[in-house]
Amino acid sequence: MNMSGWGKYPEIEAQVLTPSTEKALQNIIRTGSADGVTPRGLGRSYGDSSLGKLMVKTLRLNHMLSFEPQSGLLHCQSGVSLAEILEVFVPRGWFLPVTPGTKQVTVGGAIASDIHGKNHHIDGCFCDHVDFLDLLTGSGEILRCSPHEQAQLFHATCGGIGLTGIILSAAIRLKPIQSAYIDQVTSKSANLRESFELFEKQAEQPYSVAWIDCISSGDKLGRSLLMTGKHAEHGALAAHHNPGLSIPLDLPSFILNPYSIKAFNTLYYHKARQRETRATVHYDPFFYPLDGIGHWNRMYGKNGFTQYQFVIPKEAGLQAMDLILRTIVNSKKGSFLAVLKAFGKENRNLLSFPMEGYTLALDFKIEPDLFPLLDRLDAMVLDHGGRLYLTKDARMNAETFRKCYPKWEEFQSIRQQYGARHTFLSMQSQRLGLD
Amino acid sequence: MQNILIIGATSAIAEATAQQFAAKGHRFYLLARNEERLKTIASDLLVRGASAVETALFDANDTVNHRTVLEKAKATIGSFDIVLIAHGTLGNQKECETDPELALKELQTNALSTISLLTHTANIMEQQHHGTIAVISSVAGDRGRPSNYVYGTAKAAVTTFCEGLRARLHKSGVHVLTIKPGMVETPMTEGISAPDILLAKPEQIASDIVNAIEKKKDVLYTPWFWKYIMTAIIHIPNTIFKKSSL
Numbered sequence: 001m002n003m004s005g006w007g008k009y010p011e012i013e014a015q016v017l018t019p020s021t022e023k024a025l026q027n028i029i030r031t032g033s034a035d036g037v038t039p040r041g042l043g044r045s046y047g048d049s050s051l052g053k054l055m056v057k058t059l060r061l062n063h064m065l066s067f068e069p070q071s072g073l074l075h076c077q078s079g080v081s082l083a084e085i086l087e088v089f090v091p092r093g094w095f096l097p098v099t100p101g102t103k104q105v106t107v108g109g110a111i112a113s114d115i116h117g118k119n120h121h122i123d124g125c126f127c128d129h130v131d132f133l134d135l136l137t138g139s140g141e142i143l144r145c146s147p148h149e150q151a152q153l154f155h156a157t158c159g160g161i162g163l164t165g166i167i168l169s170a171a172i173r174l175k176p177i178q179s180a181y182i183d184q185v186t187s188k189s190a191n192l193r194e195s196f197e198l199f200e201k202q203a204e205q206p207y208s209v210a211w212i213d214c215i216s217s218g219d220k221l222g223r224s225l226l227m228t229g230k231h232a233e234h235g236a237l238a239a240h241h242n243p244g245l246s247i248p249l250d251l252p253s254f255i256l257n258p259y260s261i262k263a264f265n266t267l268y269y270h271k272a273r274q275r276e277t278r279a280t281v282h283y284d285p286f287f288y289p290l291d292g293i294g295h296w297n298r299m300y301g302k303n304g305f306t307q308y309q310f311v312i313p314k315e316a317g318l319q320a321m322d323l324i325l326r327t328i329v330n331s332k333k334g335s336f337l338a339v340l341k342a343f344g345k346e347n348r349n350l351l352s353f354p355m356e357g358y359t360l361a362l363d364f365k366i367e368p369d370l371f372p373l374l375d376r377l378d379a380m381v382l383d384h385g386g387r388l389y390l391t392k393d394a395r396m397n398a399e400t401f402r403k404c405y406p407k408w409e410e411f412q413s414i415r416q417q418y419g420a421r422h423t424f425l426s427m428q429s430q431r432l433g434l435d
Numbered sequence: 436m437q438n439i440l441i442i443g444a445t446s447a448i449a450e451a452t453a454q455q456f457a458a459k460g461h462r463f464y465l466l467a468r469n470e471e472r473l474k475t476i477a478s479d480l481l482v483r484g485a486s487a488v489e490t491a492l493f494d495a496n497d498t499v500n501h502r503t504v505l506e507k508a509k510a511t512i513g514s515f516d517i518v519l520i521a522h523g524t525l526g527n528q529k530e531c532e533t534d535p536e537l538a539l540k541e542l543q544t545n546a547l548s549t550i551s552l553l554t555h556t557a558n559i560m561e562q563q564h565h566g567t568i569a570v571i572s573s574v575a576g577d578r579g580r581p582s583n584y585v586y587g588t589a590k591a592a593v594t595t596f597c598e599g600l601r602a603r604l605h606k607s608g609v610h611v612l613t614i615k616p617g618m619v620e621t622p623m624t625e626g627i628s629a630p631d632i633l634l635a636k637p638e639q640i641a642s643d644i645v646n647a648i649e650k651k652k653d654v655l656y657t658p659w660f661w662k663y664i665m666t667a668i669i670h671i672p673n674t675i676f677k678k679s680s681l
């Protein structure tokens with residue numbers, strides 16, 4: 001079967017298995033394959049992290065195993081999606097501790113990428129809310145891993161991009177909410193410096209993210225709309241699929257089409273006299289503006305696209321970001337909008353992406369002279385001590401990877417110790433020298 | 436709260452349907468032959484909101500025991516508000532062509548066992564004077580096609596049986612729903628290649644089933660467009676149809 005990630009680049013001819021039970025999955029690993037095995041969730045990673053010649057989909061391991069209503073601890077299998085968790089638990093007053101910009105990812109994928117959300121500066125990554133996980137290792141044995149049990153393997157698996165084994169299930173701490181709605185404040189900034197200042201000023205807000213205009217240059221470089229939010233205290237506990245749901249009309253419509261600079265401009269200038277606008281919106285448009293559009297990834301055509309996401313440490317901050325953004329804007333190759341976020345402290349997971357500083361993400365259509373540009377950006381990111389996000393990547397080279405993730409050797413030795421080398425592989429891992 | 440009996444509860448379609456019913460707080464009695472999977476499904480339904488879940492092991496082809504199994508289920512949960520019959524096998528058409536024993540076995544699993552289960556269930560529900568029996572048949576029963584006519588024959592039998600049973604039970608207030616899915620991405624169709632738009636997700640089929648049960652529909656084509664595809668296929672004259680390899 002022809003398979004790809006969310007960016008439709010690259011593609012691979014793969015055998016795809018979807019076992020219904022953990023036992024069946026165990027048998028696949030025991031039988032083995034010379035090409036190795038690649039875990040696959042909902043395929044929302046952009047590049048080749050989830051691609052391999054033999055892909056094992058977790059989508060039928062979609063059972064919730066137990067829930068403790070006192071503590072909010074949910075134990076579920078790795079193929080359960082974040083959307084399902086919201087459907088079941090929002091009506092009962094619980095929310096995801098950390099969520100990415102789409103709810104169509106699996107718990108396994110969320111752990112393997114140690115994903116971050118708009119609250120990273122306060123709440124850290126997804127795996128910081130995982131009490132334990134059960135991992136199927138290369139020998140076919142199942143190990144319970146937590147910060148206290150098999151701790152090394154736990155910290156390698158969280159963010160380990162599927163290369164330590166297959167996560168079968170995990171216990172996640174949900175967080176209590178009073179309402180399914182978010183009190184949102186949208187602020188304008190005229191340039192990159194102001195955008196950074198806004199992040200500093202709003203640092204105590206639970207959720208924050210900025211949409212940066214990637215076309216304007218000169219003194220408008222880095223102008224943005226910063227959105228912050230916190231869970232509202234009032235409003236129904238209605239999950240996203242609820243048909244009676246009303247989405248307030250003053251929802252920034254540009255988000256629904258982040259590739260239309262016109263829509264962004266309209267909003268930016270429309271609110272010219274107001275520096276700040278407030279609204280109460282449902283969590284669905286606040287966190288998942290693109291989910292409503294379905295397969296928006298097809299819009300880039302058959303060659304696909306890649307998302308470039310990097311982080312720059314806080315010390316390098318504004319100056320480094322200015323330099324890189326300038327290069328991107330001048331190249332005229334990126335999407336019209338980019339997402340900017342401030343990260344809090346980094347955690348102990350060996351290949352986790354976030355480090356304290358600023359992260360920027362934007363899409364590039366695959367075209368012949370794109371990769372030399374991205375190579376130049378890589379060099380700038382590395383120069384400033386930053387790194388690239390593995391779950392978005394489709395093209396960085398092994399040397400860049402090693403500089404981004406200096407703990408890669410420790411990661412490899414843990415893979416060696418638990419029989420993961422040559423068993424759990426991906427197109428990406430082979431490119432990065434993680435065989 | 437409703438009492439729901441699911442026969443063949445480990446089927447991917449049945450599971451997805453149960454998950455949607457669980458969110459409404461219903462109570463379940465699950466029959467299937469894999470104990471480990473039944474256990475996992477039971478915990479899943481409980482977390483998703485089911486008020487209670489009982490399970491029991493059963494093999495559809497063990498027809499002599501059907502009565503005992505169903506009476507035990509009834510005694511445990513009191514009444515059947517909804518019964519979903521979902522077990523089945525796709526079988527290998529090519530092998531059935533050379534081995535009639537195999538063909539008969541397919542008919543046993545997909546038609547005879549279902550007819551036996553339906554007969555017992557109908558008799559129990561006729562006494563209750565209420566409830567819905569939902570049976571998963573298939574679009575494959577609408578016309579005998581060279582690629583799967585053994586399976587199609589079984590499903591045609593189930594469809595016809597349900598049609599008669601519906602009329603019989605109508606007087607006693609019991610409803611019968613015939614479900615005809617098109618191609619669905621489940622273990623049954625693993626390895627069969629089909630264009631993406633023709634391959635539905637079990638969740639999609641499940642919401643159609645829940646909806647059809649609630650609306651007391653007689654026959655459900657799911658996804659909806661199969662009704663039109665099958666109408667077209669049914670109307671192809673045999674002189675032409677026999678030359679096809681559908």
Ligand SMILES: Cc1cc2nc3c(=O)[nH]c(=O)nc-3n(C[C@H](O)[C@H](O)[C@H](O)COP(=O)(O)OP(=O)(O)OC[C@H]3O[C@@H](n4cnc5c(N)ncnc54)[C@H](O)[C@@H]3O)c2cc1C
Nearest residue numbers: 041042043044045100101106108109112115116161162167
């Ligand atoms: C619109 C959009 C917005 C996004 N926003 C964010 C964001 O804000 N923050 C963020 O951090 N990410 C974001 N992402 C990326 C996404 O959260 C990650 O790529 C996530 O890992 C995808 O999960 P998945 O289930 O689709 O996994 P896949 O894409 O199928 O796999 C991702 C990786 O996880 C591994 N994996 C999957 N399941 C398992 C398992 N059971 N055991 C072991 N390894 C496994 C795979 O091998 C692969 O390496 C976004 C993606 C999209 C499309």
Ligand SMILES: NC(=O)c1ccc[n+]([C@@H]2O[C@H](COP(=O)([O-])OP(=O)(O)OC[C@H]3O[C@@H](n4cnc5c(N)ncnc54)[C@H](OP(=O)(O)O)[C@@H]3O)[C@@H](O)[C@H]2O)c1
Nearest residue numbers: 445446447448494495496521522523573616618619621623
């Ligand atoms: N998938 C499709 O495209 C499609 C299309 C039209 C109709 N259908 C029908 O939909 C129903 C559900 O199938 P599915 O797609 O959900 O596939 P599935 O997941 O493979 O389910 C089939 C189920 O039948 C069970 N089963 C088979 N023989 C049995 C027996 N002798 N005793 C007890 N249980 C038995 C299997 O149990 P084990 O797991 O123990 O083997 C399995 O749970 C079937 O009636 C099928 O014919 C499916």
